[in-house]
Amino acid sequence: MLREAIATGDTVEQAFETACRELGVESHEAQFDILEMPVKKKFGLFGGTPAKVRVYVKSSPADKAAEYLKDVLAHMGLTGVEVSVTEQEGGALLSLTGEDIGFVIGHRGETLDALQYLTGLVANHVDDSYYRITIDIGNYREKRKETLESLGKRIAAKAVKTGRNCPLEPMNPYERRIIHTAVQTVEGAKSWSEGEDTNRHVVIGPEGGERPQPQRRPGGKGGRRQPQQDSRGRRGNGDRFPRGNGGSGQQQRTQASGAQQGTAPSHPQQKVKAPLYGRIDVKKNNPEK
Known part of the structure; x- marks a missing residue:
C-alpha cells in the first residue's frame, strides 16, 4: 500500500521536505519523483515556475497495524505507550511498553486477544496475502504458553491413568494449538x-477411547449398611426386644414367656430390717389430775 503526497517549492529539496512533513515520515523513509523542475524568473520579475515533486511511502502491514494500534490505545487513554515492531516470518510482533498498561491484557488475555484480532484485520487489508500479527505486553505470551503446555501434559497424563475424556475450557485457536502440541x-x-x-474447546482422552468404569455395588465401601431382616421379615438386630439395662434379648424373652404361663418371675428375697428399738408409747399427762 502506497501513501503519497505532492508538494511544490522553490527548489526540489524544499518540495521534498514539504511532502515528507505532510506524510509524517522522515526523509530517509520516503522516495520521490520529480514532476517539474523549477524555472527561474526572467529579470527576477516575470515567469518562472516552482519545483514539483511526488513523494511516496510504501506502508508495510506491520506499520499499518502499529499505526492503528497506537490510535486505539490513545482513545483508551494510553498516550505514553511505545509500540516496537519486530518482523517475523509471515507476520510481525508488536510489543507494548509503558506505565499502567497491565489492564490491556484483561482476564486471561481476552482484551489483548481482541486488540490482536482487530489489528490483524487492519494489517491484512494492506496486501492480499495473509499477515499474522501478534501483540505482547511484558512477555505475557511466553508465560501463558508455558502455563498451557504444563496444563496439557498434566491433563493428558490424567486421561491416560483414569481412562476418561477430560474437556478443557474454551480457548482461541492459538492456545488450542499449544495444547494439541503438548498432548x-x-x-x-x-x-x-x-x-x-x-x-470451541479441547478435549483430551486416551488413544483407545474411554474405558468402561466399574460400577459400585449398593451398600459397599462408603455406602450405608442395610439392616438385616429376621425370619418374620422384621428389621433389627435379630432380637425381638431391644437391648437395654434390663439384660439381653434372650433373658427378656424368657421372662415374657413365664409371665404368659402364669408363673411369676423369681425375685431375690429382700431382707426386712427391724427397728433398733421396740415401740415406745408416750404417755400423756392428764391435766385434770
Missing part, C-alpha cells in the same frame, strides 16, 4: 477440538 508428547493420549465459535 502429543504424552504417550497414550490424544486431543481434539469440539464446539463452535466461542465455545
